[in-house]
Amino acid sequence: MRGSSRFDRLLLRLARAGSVATRLTDGYARFFVPGSLLRDKLVLLLAILETSDAADRLRLAHGAGGPLRCVAGAAAAGLVSAVLLPLAVLCLAPLQFALKLTERRR
Amino acid sequence: MATIHVVGSGPSGAHFALTRLERGDDVVMVDVGNPAPDAVAPARGFDELKTELDDPTAYFLGADFEGVMLPSQAPDLYGIPPSKRYVFEPPTGMALRTEGFAPLLSFARGGLAQAWTAGSYTYDDADLAPFPFEHADIASCYDEVAGRIGINGAADDLAQFIPPHENLLAPLRLDSHSALLLERYAGLRERLNRKHGFYLGRSRIATLTADREDRGQCTYLGRCLWGCPVSALYTPSTTLDACRRFSRFRYVDGTVVRSFRYEDGRVRALCVAPAAGGPEHEIPVDHLVLAAGAIGSTEIVLRSVYRATGELLALPGLMDNRQLYVPFITLRMLGRPPSTDAYQYHLLAIGLPAETRADYVHGQITTLKSALMHPIIQRLPFDLATATSVARAAHAALGVINVNFRDTRRPDNVIQLTHAPGSDQPLLTIRYAPDADEPARIAAALKRIRGGLRSLGCFIPPGMIELRPMGSSVHYAGTLPMSAENAPWTTDALGRCRNFENLLVVDGAALPAMPAKNPTFTLMANAVRIARAAF
Numbered sequence: 001m002r003g004s005s006r007f008d009r010l011l012l013r014l015a016r017a018g019s020v021a022t023r024l025t026d027g028y029a030r031f032f033v034p035g036s037l038l039r040d041k042l043v044l045l046l047a048i049l050e051t052s053d054a055a056d057r058l059r060l061a062h063g064a065g066g067p068l069r070c071v072a073g074a075a076a077a078g079l080v081s082a083v084l085l086p087l088a089v090l091c092l093a094p095l096q097f098a099l100k101l102t103e104r105r106r
Numbered sequence: 107m108a109t110i111h112v113v114g115s116g117p118s119g120a121h122f123a124l125t126r127l128e129r130g131d132d133v134v135m136v137d138v139g140n141p142a143p144d145a146v147a148p149a150r151g152f153d154e155l156k157t158e159l160d161d162p163t164a165y166f167l168g169a170d171f172e173g174v175m176l177p178s179q180a181p182d183l184y185g186i187p188p189s190k191r192y193v194f195e196p197p198t199g200m201a202l203r204t205e206g207f208a209p210l211l212s213f214a215r216g217g218l219a220q221a222w223t224a225g226s227y228t229y230d231d232a233d234l235a236p237f238p239f240e241h242a243d244i245a246s247c248y249d250e251v252a253g254r255i256g257i258n259g260a261a262d263d264l265a266q267f268i269p270p271h272e273n274l275l276a277p278l279r280l281d282s283h284s285a286l287l288l289e290r291y292a293g294l295r296e297r298l299n300r301k302h303g304f305y306l307g308r309s310r311i312a313t314l315t316a317d318r319e320d321r322g323q324c325t326y327l328g329r330c331l332w333g334c335p336v337s338a339l340y341t342p343s344t345t346l347d348a349c350r351r352f353s354r355f356r357y358v359d360g361t362v363v364r365s366f367r368y369e370d371g372r373v374r375a376l377c378v379a380p381a382a383g384g385p386e387h388e389i390p391v392d393h394l395v396l397a398a399g400a401i402g403s404t405e406i407v408l409r410s411v412y413r414a415t416g417e418l419l420a421l422p423g424l425m426d427n428r429q430l431y432v433p434f435i436t437l438r439m440l441g442r443p444p445s446t447d448a449y450q451y452h453l454l455a456i457g458l459p460a461e462t463r464a465d466y467v468h469g470q471i472t473t474l475k476s477a478l479m480h481p482i483i484q485r486l487p488f489d490l491a492t493a494t495s496v497a498r499a500a501h502a503a504l505g506v507i508n509v510n511f512r513d514t515r516r517p518d519n520v521i522q523l524t525h526a527p528g529s530d531q532p533l534l535t536i537r538y539a540p541d542a543d544e545p546a547r548i549a550a551a552l553k554r555i556r557g558g559l560r561s562l563g564c565f566i567p568p569g570m571i572e573l574r575p576m577g578s579s580v581h582y583a584g585t586l587p588m589s590a591e592n593a594p595w596t597t598d599a600l601g602r603c604r605n606f607e608n609l610l611v612v613d614g615a616a617l618p619a620m621p622a623k624n625p626t627f628t629l630m631a632n633a634v635r636i637a638r639a640a641f
Contacts, residue, residue: 027489035178067441074499
C-alpha cells in the first residue's frame with residue numbers, strides 16, 4: 001500500500017485498541033479522511049472476508065430471522081453509529097488538526 | 107475467391123469474417139488477441155466457489171488483490187474482475203493523450219465485447235435516419251446474427267422501440283426483485299406510460315436459454331461478471347472459434363497492426379509488429395477490412411496517412427453514449443435474502459420516448475444478486491460495521507439503472523495525431539466535449555425515471571446518482587462515417603472507404619450516429635450486411 005501521513009498512522013494505532021475503537025476511528029475516517037490507510041486496510045479485510053466460506057456462513061447466520069429482524073438489526077447498528085460519530089469527532093478532529101499544523105511547519 | 111485481411115477479432119470483425127468464409131473466401135485475421143484464462147470450476151455457482159476452490163479469494167479478488175476496490179482509489183460501484191483483466195491488457199508501447207474522454211481499449215481475442223453485459227437491441231428506422239440505409243436493409247442480418255449468437259427476450263412494451271427479430275429465444279428466469287418490478291409495472295402500466303413516459307420490459311440479452319451443440323444454456327450460476335463458465339453468455343471469441351473451423355481461415359495473433367502502406371488510392375500492405383515488441387514487417391493485402399474498434403481503426407488510418415505524407419490528420423465526429431448510473435432501493439425487498447442462483451446482469455430494460463424520436467433514452471436495470479459488496483459498503487455513510495449491517499438488510503432491495511443517452515457527430519470531437527515531445531512518433535490524441543443540450547436532456551430523463559421508480563415503490567438514495575465520464579460506455583463510433591455524400595474520410599453505405607478502393611470499415615468508426623440503445627448487436631448485423639455485399 002502507498003505511503004501514509006502521521007494522522008493515518010495514528011488512526012491505525014488507535015483502531016487496534018479494540019472493536020469500539022475500530023468503529024470510532026473508522027466512522028471518523030469515513031467522513032473526514034475517506035482515502036485513509038485505515039479505510040483501505042479495513043475494506044481489504046472486508047473484501048477478503050466476503051470471498052471466504054467461513055465469513056459467508058456467518059453472514060447467512062446473521063441474516064436469518066426474516067426481513068423485520070434484519071432491518072431492525074441494521075437500524076440498531078445505525079443508532080450505535082450515530083452515537084459514536086460525534087464522540088469520534090470530539091476526540092479525533094483536534095488531533096487531526098494539530099498533526100496537520102505540525103506537518104505544515106516542517 | 108478473394109483473400110481478405112481483417113484487422114481485429116471483435117464482434118464486427120468476427121461476424122464479417124464468418125460471413126465471407128461461408129461464401130468461400132480466404133480470410134486472414136490479424137489480431138493482438140490476448141487470450142482468456144481457462145474457466146474455473148465451470149459447474150459451480152457463486153456461493154459454491156467459496157467452498158470448492160482452494161483459494162476463492164484469489165479467484166474473486168486476484169492473487170495480488172488487484173480486484174479489490176479501495177477507498178483511496180475513488181472506486182467504481184464494480185470493477186473489472188481479475189478474470190477479465192486480459193481484455194484490457196495493452197500491447198507494448200501503447201500511449202494515448204485524452205481531453206474530456208476516458209476510453210477503454212481492448213486487445214483481447216474477441217475484443218471489448220468479451221467483457222460486455224450482452225444487451226442486444228435492434229435499431230429502428232428512427233435510429234437509422236442518419237444512416238444511408240433503412241431497417242429493412244439490415245433486418246435479415248439481425249435475424250442471422252441472432253441465430254448465430256442466441257438472443258433471448260420478449261415481444262413486450264419495449265417492442266414498439268426495439269423491433270423484434272427472428273430467432274428470439276425464451277427469456278431468462280427473473281430473480282425475485284426483477285419479477286416484483288415487472289409485476290408492479292404490469293399493474294401500473296397505463297399510468298407510468300401516460301404520466302412519466304416510462305416503459306419497462308425485458309432486456310434482450312445474448313445469453314442462451316436452450317442448449318446448443320457448442321454452448322450450454324444459462325444454469326444460473328451467478329458468475330456472469332467473472333466470465334460465464336459455460337459460455338451461455340455470448341462473446342465474440344465464440345464466433346472466432348467458428349471461423350477457425352474453416353480451413354480457409356488463418357488467425358495471426360500476437361500481432362499489432364500499426365498502419366497500412368498505400369499507393370495510388372489502393373492499400374498494398376499492412377505494417378505490423380509483434381505485440382510484445384519487436385521490429386515491424388509488412389503483410390501484403392488484396393482486400394483490407396478494418397474492425398479494430400472505432401479508436402483502433404481510426405489510429406491505423408491516421409498513422410497510415412502520416413507515414414505516407416507526414417500529415418497529422420484529424421478525424422472528427424467521435425461519439426460515445428453518455429451514461430448515468432441511477433441506484434435505487436425497492437422497499438418491499440428490504441430484509442429479504444439475495445438470489446445468488448440468478449443471472450447476474452440486467453434482466454429488465456426501460457425506454458423513455460421523446461418528442462424527437464432520435465432523443466429516445468434507453469436503460470438497463472440490474473438488480474443486485476450475487477456480488478462483491480465491499481464497493482457498495484464503503485460508499486454508505488456509516489462506519490464499515492454499520493454499513494455491512496445496512497447492506498445486508500438492503501442487498502436484495504438494491505438495483506441500478508444504467509441509462510444511455512444518444513450522441514451525434516460534432517466537428518470538435520476528434521481523434522488525431524499530435525507531436526509528442528521527445529518522441530519521433532506522433533501521439534494518438536482524443537478530444538471530446540459533450541453536446542450543449544446534454545444537461546437539459548439528462549435532467550428531463552432523470553425526472554421521468556424518478557417518477558417511474560417512485561410509482562414502482564422504489565426510491566433513489568440521495569447523492570448516489572453518478573454521471574459517468576465520457577468514454578466509460580465503450581460505445582465508440584463516428585470517425586469514418588457511412589454517408590450518402592461522396593466526401594473524403596467517409597465510407598459508402600457498404601462500408602467502402604472513399605479514399606482507398608480496397609478498404610472496408612465495418613466497426614463503430616463507420617456509424618454516422620449513436621442512438622441510445624447499446625450498439626453491439628447492430629455492429630454485428632452491419633458487419634454481416636456489408637460482408638454479404640462485399641467484393
